[in-house]
Amino acid sequence: MTSPTVIHSVGLPAPRADAIGKVTGGATYTADLRLPGTVWGKVLRSPYPHARIAGIDTSAARQVPGVHAVLTGDDLPPNTRFGRRIVDVPVLAQGIVRFIGEPVAAVAADDEDIAQRALDLIEVEYEELPAIFDALEAIEPGATLLHPDVMNYTGLPAPLERPSNVVTRTVWGTGDVDQGFRQAEWTFDYTFTIPTVHQAYIEPHSCLVRIDEAGRVQVWASNKAPYNLRQQVAACIGLPLERIRINPVTIGGDFGGKGSPMFIPLAYFLAKATARTVRIVLAYAEELTSANPRHPCVAQVRVGANRDGTIVAYQARLVFNSGAYAGFKPAGFLPGAQHGGGAYHVPHCKVEALGVYTNRVPCGHMRGPGEPQSIFAFESAVDRVARDLGLPPLEVRRKNLLRDGETNSLGHRYQDIRAEDTLNAALEAAGWDAPKGKNVGRGVAICERAPGGGETHANVTLHADGSVVLHTSIFEQGSGSYTTLQQVAAEELGLPHDAVRVEVWDTDAVPFDTGVGGSRVTRVATQAGAGAAQQARDLLLQRAAQTLGWPREQLTLAGTRIRRNDTGETHSWADVIAKTGSPVVGGASIKDMGPAPVTGFTAQVAEVEVDPETGAVKLRRIASAHDVGRVVNPMGIRGQIYGGIAQGVGYGMMEELRMDDGRVTTASFADYKIPTMADMPEVRIVLLESESGVGPYHVKGIGENPNAPTAAAIANAVEDAVGVRIDDLPITAEKVYRALRAKRQ
Amino acid sequence: MTTEPRSVNVRLTVNGTPREAAVPVYRTLVDLLRYDLGLTGTKEACGVGVCGACTVVVNGNLTASCITLAFKADGATVETVEGMARDGELHPLQASFIEHGGFQCGACTPGQLVAAKALLDSNPEPTEDEVRRWMSGNLCRCTGYAQILDAIVKATAAREA
Numbered sequence: 001m002t003s004p005t006v007i008h009s010v011g012l013p014a015p016r017a018d019a020i021g022k023v024t025g026g027a028t029y030t031a032d033l034r035l036p037g038t039v040w041g042k043v044l045r046s047p048y049p050h051a052r053i054a055g056i057d058t059s060a061a062r063q064v065p066g067v068h069a070v071l072t073g074d075d076l077p078p079n080t081r082f083g084r085r086i087v088d089v090p091v092l093a094q095g096i097v098r099f100i101g102e103p104v105a106a107v108a109a110d111d112e113d114i115a116q117r118a119l120d121l122i123e124v125e126y127e128e129l130p131a132i133f134d135a136l137e138a139i140e141p142g143a144t145l146l147h148p149d150v151m152n153y154t155g156l157p158a159p160l161e162r163p164s165n166v167v168t169r170t171v172w173g174t175g176d177v178d179q180g181f182r183q184a185e186w187t188f189d190y191t192f193t194i195p196t197v198h199q200a201y202i203e204p205h206s207c208l209v210r211i212d213e214a215g216r217v218q219v220w221a222s223n224k225a226p227y228n229l230r231q232q233v234a235a236c237i238g239l240p241l242e243r244i245r246i247n248p249v250t251i252g253g254d255f256g257g258k259g260s261p262m263f264i265p266l267a268y269f270l271a272k273a274t275a276r277t278v279r280i281v282l283a284y285a286e287e288l289t290s291a292n293p294r295h296p297c298v299a300q301v302r303v304g305a306n307r308d309g310t311i312v313a314y315q316a317r318l319v320f321n322s323g324a325y326a327g328f329k330p331a332g333f334l335p336g337a338q339h340g341g342g343a344y345h346v347p348h349c350k351v352e353a354l355g356v357y358t359n360r361v362p363c364g365h366m367r368g369p370g371e372p373q374s375i376f377a378f379e380s381a382v383d384r385v386a387r388d389l390g391l392p393p394l395e396v397r398r399k400n401l402l403r404d405g406e407t408n409s410l411g412h413r414y415q416d417i418r419a420e421d422t423l424n425a426a427l428e429a430a431g432w433d434a435p436k437g438k439n440v441g442r443g444v445a446i447c448e449r450a451p452g453g454g455e456t457h458a459n460v461t462l463h464a465d466g467s468v469v470l471h472t473s474i475f476e477q478g479s480g481s482y483t484t485l486q487q488v489a490a491e492e493l494g495l496p497h498d499a500v501r502v503e504v505w506d507t508d509a510v511p512f513d514t515g516v517g518g519s520r521v522t523r524v525a526t527q528a529g530a531g532a533a534q535q536a537r538d539l540l541l542q543r544a545a546q547t548l549g550w551p552r553e554q555l556t557l558a559g560t561r562i563r564r565n566d567t568g569e570t571h572s573w574a575d576v577i578a579k580t581g582s583p584v585v586g587g588a589s590i591k592d593m594g595p596a597p598v599t600g601f602t603a604q605v606a607e608v609e610v611d612p613e614t615g616a617v618k619l620r621r622i623a624s625a626h627d628v629g630r631v632v633n634p635m636g637i638r639g640q641i642y643g644g645i646a647q648g649v650g651y652g653m654m655e656e657l658r659m660d661d662g663r664v665t666t667a668s669f670a671d672y673k674i675p676t677m678a679d680m681p682e683v684r685i686v687l688l689e690s691e692s693g694v695g696p697y698h699v700k701g702i703g704e705n706p707n708a709p710t711a712a713a714i715a716n717a718v719e720d721a722v723g724v725r726i727d728d729l730p731i732t733a734e735k736v737y738r739a740l741r742a743k744r745q
Numbered sequence: 746m747t748t749e750p751r752s753v754n755v756r757l758t759v760n761g762t763p764r765e766a767a768v769p770v771y772r773t774l775v776d777l778l779r780y781d782l783g784l785t786g787t788k789e790a791c792g793v794g795v796c797g798a799c800t801v802v803v804n805g806n807l808t809a810s811c812i813t814l815a816f817k818a819d820g821a822t823v824e825t826v827e828g829m830a831r832d833g834e835l836h837p838l839q840a841s842f843i844e845h846g847g848f849q850c851g852a853c854t855p856g857q858l859v860a861a862k863a864l865l866d867s868n869p870e871p872t873e874d875e876v877r878r879w880m881s882g883n884l885c886r887c888t889g890y891a892q893i894l895d896a897i898v899k900a901t902a903a904r905e906a
Contacts, residue, residue: 020835022854024827024835028785032785638846
């Protein structure tokens with residue numbers, strides 16, 4: 001009725017809402033907080049992958065001047081564990097350690113160095129137990145059971161028939177694969193292996209916990225799902241929800257990794273023991289050795305195809321090595337594992353994902369949980385099938401690509417399928433048909449993901465000084481949610497986006513917010529921000545009608561003025577608020593949990609040049625096309641895409657959290673290499689906009705997709721260049737060199 | 746037995762202001778800045794001098810403050826991200842990072858900005874390739890670097906204009 005017709009904000013590039021603090025050093029991250037009387041918490045970690053703790057002597061550590069508390073598992077109530085869903089992660093080991101790096105004891109001291117000296121004085125007597133590192137060994141019948149009590153764990157997504165290292169088994173698909181394989185003219189079997197990688201956000205996990213004068217637990221933490229965190233911490237420490245408050249703070253990157261309680265419950269127990277504010281900040285070596293990296297995976301794939309390239313059946317068994325605990329996954333399993341062939345019509349498909357306990361670092365979520373693994377397998381398999389059939393991979397891809405009206409490999413039917421348009425856009429941007437030099441190859445991969453659902457809340461307050469404040473329950477971690485909220489609120493008010501100031505509620509403010517993840521924020525936050533602004537606008541116009549004696553139906557909001565359309569008169573809205581005394585507050589609570597009716601496709605083309613003598617792969621270019629609905633912030637979405645691709649390039653070519661008998665041997669950024677500016681190739685982005693998104697601005701998600709198909713596109717390009725295929729990530733010069741040598745012999 | 750570490754007095758000039766602190770001999774420069782002087786703009790991430798988050802300028806040289814002992818900076822001139830804006834006016838690089846999307850979570854940004862400023866101070870018109878090589882000591886996990894590169898190149902262009 002009164003929607004402004006002029007777009008002021010949505011669709012235009014918007015600099016970040018938190019820009020000034022972040023470029024001046026003023027933004028406050030958890031580790032920057034200074035509260036009086038804070039003591040430092042530090043953790044003693046297990047040097048053994050699997051052992052019984054026979055005894056711990058902390059007496060010398062307690063004598064160190066400046067030490068306020070020393071805790072071991074014996075000081076905590078029995079079974080003090082946490083989990084995002086499956087509650088199996090001990091706050092401190094109680095009797096058994098299950099990975100190298102597991103917390104065994106903790107110290108709170110005046111400073112970090114004193115805490116470290118005290119840790120060095122703790123004597124732990126271990127009795128080693130047989131350890132299992134390989135998930136395929138762990139699932140063998142008769143393998144040592146790493147969690148004999150698993151049947152009793154709370155939060156198992158499905159009950160177990162018997163104790164097993166296979167803590168979760170999830171199956172997705174459509175049709176009947178057995179029938180499909182009978183129908184298919186050819187059947188192909190492939191195995192792909194994918195290593196552990198780390199989210200590698202620059203800010204390590206950190207928290208501050210204080211028990212205040214009222215006995216409430218105050219938490220500041222690098223965590224992007226504060227309302228879930230509050231529930232998880234409450235359940236772990238045995239306090240009611242209302243006794244815990246999570247306070248907003250700047251979060252220095254997440255990529256899925258910062259959604260767990262991690263050591264926040266431990267900081268609480270230290271705060272309780274010391275009656276002081278406790279701060280724990282991980283050293284980066286602790287990050288890489290103990291903080292929920294992405295799951296490694298062995299993907300055993302069978303494809304049934306006809307000689308014309310039609311894929312009749314696809315079956316994948318994805319064995320995810322969960323490490324010592326499963327509690328770092330919000331669903332207990334990895335939902336993204338289903339997406340491998342989501343961009344295709346496959347009449348018979350079965351994807352089985354196992355979550356398996358081993359004695360390695362427990363794994364968690366990273367940017368599309370299960371997707372990069374599953375999509376690498378499917379998109380590598382498509383090229384392998386094509387080459388085994390003697391067909392061009394692009395032709396096989398086109399033949400099976402999802403089209404309007406069809407169900408995908410999971411049996412989902414989405415509206416407005418744009419798979420082929422997206423593929424074509426990527427091919428065009430890549431110059432797919434342009435001549436290639438010697439040893440140059442191009443590979444393509446495609447995937448899809450629908451925006452997730454969630455719950456969020458927003459208020460928009462109009463003040464007498466003309467300022468506009470948007471309150472949100474979202475704790476953003478860098479991806480730009482606050483800017484999106486600014487833009488949609490500004491849009492509804494007819495103001496430039498930076499006229500809206502964003503403030504973040506602590507967890508006392510609203511009942512629940514799902515937290516950042518799964519590309520749900522753009523979907524739900526655009527509804528909340530716009531809804532709150534619309535309500536504020538309507539309340540303001542009502543108030544203006546009463547105050548000015550103007551007819552309500554003639555009033556519209558135009559920037560800083562209220563306009564009376566029949567006379568053309570205008571009046572400052574700030575003045576209306578000033579005259580009436582109290583600010584105008586509009587609010588919106590959005591609970592939009594269901595599956596989205598649309599999905600978003602991403603197609604990427606990698607161009608590589610391979611040195612046939614050394615196997616070195618030079619990544620020359622990535623072209624990346626995205627089916628995005630309407631773009632809210634062109635600068636923000638491109639930033640997400642560039643960043644996702646860089647993580648995909650790392651995943652494809654460089655990164656591996658290497659382990660030697662369960663010990664992470666790449667325990668610093670000197671050894672765990674992520675792409676630098678010099679490593680990144682030219683990236684060509686194509687945004688395919690349409691009206692087929694969700695919410696008032698027709699949006700889709702972008703967080704996960706850009707990093708998911710990159711590794712497969714690179715693998716496919718390497719084969720196109722020199723005729724060897726690497727099925728084992730990352731694709732390093734050594735692997736290509738060996739494959740080239742094997743091929744020549 | 747543990748012994749009390751020896752304390753040293755460190756005097757230095759930070760962003761033009763003389764500062765002084767008594768710190769243990771093992772105190773790193775990043776901790777001196779962050780905890781003793783309250784300048785938390787400089788971040789510590791890897792702790793081993795390879796990620797660039799803690800980058801500051803000491804006596805004109807780019808320095809990883811996480812592997813520099815504080816007492817080594819006694820008598821030195823230190824520049825941090827907090828010193829880049831002058832009289833409420835952002836440095837052209839800061840403005841360009843904002844305008845071109847050169848950061849997301851912001852954790853690496855102080856180091857990126859200090860490193861980029863050192864580049865432009867010594868080489869006011871770097872080629873794109875020179876920027877890529879110079880900045881390869883500063884890791885970023887959010888941006889994929891494209892918009893950082895763009896921000897630095899365009900800040901150079903803005904200076905020339």
